[in-house]
Structure formats: C-alpha cells, structure tokens
Amino acid sequence: MKPLRFSFYALAVLLSVMAACAPKATGAPPTAIVPVTGNTSTSTTVLIQHQAIPAQLPDQRSNQAGDQDSSTTAKNKTVPGGDRFTFGKYERPFNADTMDTYFPYLDIQNVTIYQDDTWVYGVIVVKGRDANNAMPGKYAVELDVDRDGRGDFLVMVSHPASSDWSTDGVQVWADTNKDVGGSTAARSDSTLSAGDGYETLVVDSGHGQDADAAWARLSPDDPNGIQLAVKRSALGGATAYMAGMWAGNEDLNPALFDINDHFTHDAAGEASKDLQYYYPIKQVSELDNTCRMAVGFVPTGKEPGICPLPAVPGACQPPSPNYCYPYYPWDPNLCCCAYMGSCQQP
Ligand SMILES: [Ca+2]
Numbered sequence: 606m607k608p609l610r611f612s613f614y615a616l617a618v619l620l621s622v623m624a625a626c627a628p629k630a631t632g633a634p635p636t637a638i639v640p641v642t643g644n645t646s647t648s649t650t651v652l653i654q655h656q657a658i659p660a661q662l663p664d665q666r667s668n669q670a671g672d673q674d675s676s677t678t679a680k681n682k683t684v685p686g687g688d689r690f691t692f693g694k695y696e697r698p699f700n701a702d703t704m705d706t707y708f709p710y711l712d713i714q715n716v717t718i719y720q721d722d723t724w725v726y727g728v729i730v731v732k733g734r735d736a737n738n739a740m741p742g743k744y745a746v747e748l749d750v751d752r753d754g755r756g757d758f759l760v761m762v763s764h765p766a767s768s769d770w771s772t773d774g775v776q777v778w779a780d781t782n783k784d785v786g787g788s789t790a791a792r793s794d795s796t797l798s799a800g801d802g803y804e805t806l807v808v809d810s811g812h813g814q815d816a817d818a819a820w821a822r823l824s825p826d827d828p829n830g831i832q833l834a835v836k837r838s839a840l841g842g843a844t845a846y847m848a849g850m851w852a853g854n855e856d857l858n859p860a861l862f863d864i865n866d867h868f869t870h871d872a873a874g875e876a877s878k879d880l881q882y883y884y885p886i887k888q889v890s891e892l893d894n895t896c897r898m899a900v901g902f903v904p905t906g907k908e909p910g911i912c913p914l915p916a917v918p919g920a921c922q923p924p925s926p927n928y929c930y931p932y933y934p935w936d937p938n939l940c941c942c943a944y945m946g947s948c949q950q951p
C-alpha cells in the first residue's frame with residue numbers, strides 16, 4: 606500500500622504544480638480589489654454589479670421612537686436617563702471612566718422604521734457630526750424576527766460617508782446558534798455568557814449570497830441622519846418583528862451580544878450619577894441604543910425590550926415626578942413603576 610499511497614501523493618503535487626503554472630483562464634470578469642477602510646472585517650471590496658438598489662423611503666413610517674439627548678447633561682458628565690445596564694438599555698455616548706468627552710455622533714435622538722415590499726429601512730438621527738463633519742461611528746438595526754426578545758439579525762454600517770446608497774461597510778450578521786440574549790432575554794444573565802453573539806457574517810460590503818441585501822447612506826435631507834436598508838428576503842421574509850437601533854464605536858461588536866450578558870455590572874458601569882455605586886461607565890462605553898419598536902403586530906407591552914406603549918386616555922400619573930426614577934419607568938396604564946408590563950418596587 607505504501608508505494609501506491611506515495612504515487613497518488615506525487616501525482617497530486619505534480620497536478621497542482623501544473624495548474625499553478627498554467628496560463629490564467631481568459632474571460633473572467635475583471636475585479637478591482639481595494640481595502641474597505643474602517644470596516645471591522647478583513648475583507649476586500651470587489652466591484653459588483655447591483656441589480657436592486659433602494660430608492661426613496663416610503664411616505665408612511667412603520668414605527669418610531671425617541672431617545673435621550675445627553676448633550677443637555679454632558680457638562681456634568683452624566684445622562685438625563687435611559688441607561689440601565691441590567692435591562693439592556695444604554696445611554697452612554699461618552700468615553701470610559703472620566704466621561705469628559707461627549708460624542709454627538711453616537712447620541713441617538715430618534716429612530717424611525719419603514720418598510721415596503723422589498724426593504725426594511727432604519728433611520729437613526731444623532732445629535733450631530735464630529736469635528737470633521739463626519740459620522741465615524743457604527744450604526745445598526747437589530748431585528749428580532751420571532752419576537753422572543755432575542756435579536757436574530759444585526760444590520761450594521763461602519764463610518765457611513767456618502768449620501769448615495771452604498772453597500773460599502775454594510776454588514777448583516779446572524780445568530781444562527783441562538784445564544785443572543787442568553788438565559789434571560791433583554792435582561793443581564795446571572796452568570797457571564799460564553800456565547801458567540803452574532804457569529805455568522807451573511808453579507809459584507811456587497812459580498813454574500815445576495816450582493817444587494819443591505820445598504821446604507823447619510824440621509825440626503827438631514828445632516829444628522831443615517832439610513833440603513835435591508836432586504837426583507839435577507840431576514841427570512843419577516844412581516845412581524847421588533848427592531849431596535851444602535852450607535853457605537855468599538856463596543857458595538859456583533860460578538861458581544863447581548864452586551865449585558867458579556868460584562869458584569871461592576872465592569873460595565875453606569876452613565877447616570879443617580880446610580881452612584883456603578884457610576885461611571887467603564888468597560889462598556891461610547892454606545893447608545895433605543896427601545897425595540899413593534900412592526901407589523903400590536904405589542905402587549907410585555908415583549909422584552911419593547912418601547913413603552915402610549916398612555917391610554919385617563920391613565921394615571923405618578924405621585925411625584927421622580928417617583929420611580931432611576932430604577933423602573935412609570936407605567937401610566939398599570940399605574941405603577943413597571944418593567945416589561947409588571948409592577949416593581951419603586
Ligand atoms: Ca441618546
């Protein structure tokens with residue numbers, strides 16, 4: 606057997622050497638490979654012929670949500686609210702430890718979601734651009750398409766720079782082994798996660814099964830807006846889902862989801878001086894996110910991470926303005942301080 610095995614090996618080596626020396630096949634499409642500056646991956650960009658490019662956003666939005674404006678409290682190195690690590694709520698557009706640098710390009714002010722037959726669009730409006738009139742952060746839409754409180758897809762753009770739709774720097778990540786969220790959806794787990802978060806890169810700057818799956822641009826009509834578009838077919842054709850949005854620098858990392866399962870509360874810190882034991886932010890910084898908007902279904906208010914439902918007429922008021930703060934938000938429909946539709950101790 607030994608001589609036979611050797612001869613097969615020798616033949617394989619000979620064939621591979623011949624193949625390497627053979628002239629390159631002609632007729633292959635020309636490619637220009639250039640590095641993607643600012644991309645988190647090591648991939649390169651190949652010029653791609655796109656078939657489907659998003660155009661105008663629909664007139665009717667599917668949902669929207671507001672977010673805290675931390676510019677109002679930045680000089681005091683704190684936030685006006687909205688930062689609760691254990692609930693997966695981040696309002697920390699500041700540097701770590703000292704919180705003496707405020708990043709307007711990471712401070713989400715409001716977000717809107719739109720959809721049409723082909724696309725889901727996410728629009729993120731931040732406080733402003735950086736000193737170079739740029740948006741040097743990462744901006745993402747996180748989609749929970751089976752509404753279990755655990756994100757299934759993260760559509761993210763790094764450093765959007767053009768007001769024309771582009772696939773450059775746009776990635777779609779998926780959590781195919783279902784460990785995002787850990788043991789308790791949205792809330793921090795009791796033990797640190799060993800999970801891999803969003804581990805599967807489905808689309809990377811137009812590379813992937815569908816070159817047209819995900820796009821981004823700077824809003825053509827708003828200097829503080831970033832728009833993302835992802836094909837509904839890339840999301841499994843989702844029709845009823847929850848969508849939250851993110852802005853961040855290094856800590857907006859697909860592998861770290863859910864972020865509050867990958868850091869202890871002590872290590873992550875808190876951004877509000879009202880939570881003085883945990884203040885300031887430490888290992889989780891330069892990050893903002895929003896509550897999760899319902900699209901295509903009527904939420905009960907108990908979905909993990911869901912945006913607060915609007916108060917029904919006649920809903921009750923808290924006994925004092927800061928009755929619940931900073932622990933649980935006042936729920937005017939339940940008439941108590943509540944989390945995910947359940948009354949909590951204020
Ligand atoms: Ca904010």
Ligand SMILES: [Ca+2]
Binds near residue numbers: 749751752755756
């Ligand atoms: Ca899910």
Ligand SMILES: [Ca+2]
Binds near residue numbers: 793
């Ligand atoms: Ca969790």
Ligand SMILES: [Ca+2]
Binds near residue numbers: 779801
């Ligand atoms: Ca995973």
